[in-house]
Amino acid sequence: MTARLRLVDPSGAISDADLVEASYRRPERFGELYDRYIGEIHAYLGRRLGQEAADDLAAEVFLTAFRKRTTFDRERGEVRPWLYGIAANLIAVHRRTETRKLAALRRSAAAPAGTDHGHEERVVSRVDAANEQARLAAELQALSDGDRDVLLLSALGELSHGEVAEALGIPYGTVGSRLSRVRRKLRAALGGVNPLLGGSDG
Incomplete structure (x- = not known):
């Protein structure tokens, strides 16, 4: 009975850790984790x-x-x-794709009103003006890979500082210092606009 209770969190759902463990014996149980997280992982990859x-x-x-x-x-x-960390590693292999998307966003900022920018608009949903979009894209493109990962995991993935640290395998303090530095830089580049400030500090 104790073991059965251990499998359930206060909301009544089986915990992630117990689903992983259950999948050792019954691999199909991993599909429950897929159902639980595929939406947000897919959305994060799409934005990037x-x-x-x-x-x-x-x-x-x-x-x-x-x-x-x-x-x-x-x-x-x-x-x-953990899943976001795996996603970050896969994105690292596809850096050129992300760079092309940011370059496309910079170009699209000059497009006539009504043009469908698709996912590029969502990446900078917190920045409204077309010229600010182009400037933001340029600044994101200029960031180091590590700084960009920290910023976008926080802003687009809405991960806490602790989750970003875990996903990237870096110290908690490094996350805070990188985010602070990058956000100051972006605010300065965008004339005081506070872009991509999603995620919590918890």
Whole structure:
């Protein structure tokens, strides 16, 4: 009875850690984690790389997680930061795709009103003016890979500082210092606009 209770969190749902463990014996149980997180992982990849790349890479995130599930540390609790970490590693392999998307956004800012910018608009949904979009895209493109990952995991993935640290395997303090530095830089470049300030500090 104790073991059964351990499988359930206060909301009545089976915990991530217990689903991972259950999938050792019954691999199909991993599909419950897929259902739980595919939407947000796919959306995050789409905002960074575009819809077509997201369609391919979202499945790869979960395939990689499934193959590595025995290495998941159940003390982490949720698999969410772990999945975002896998996504970040896959994005690193597709940096050129992201760079092309940012370059396209810079060009699209000069397009006539009513042009459908697709996912590029969502990446900068907090910045309204077309010229600010172009400037933001340029600044994002100029960031180091590590700084961009920290910023976009926080802003687009809405991960907390602790989750970003876990996803990228860096110290908690590094997340805070990088975010502070990058946000100051972006605010200065955009004339005081506070772009991409999603995520919590918890």
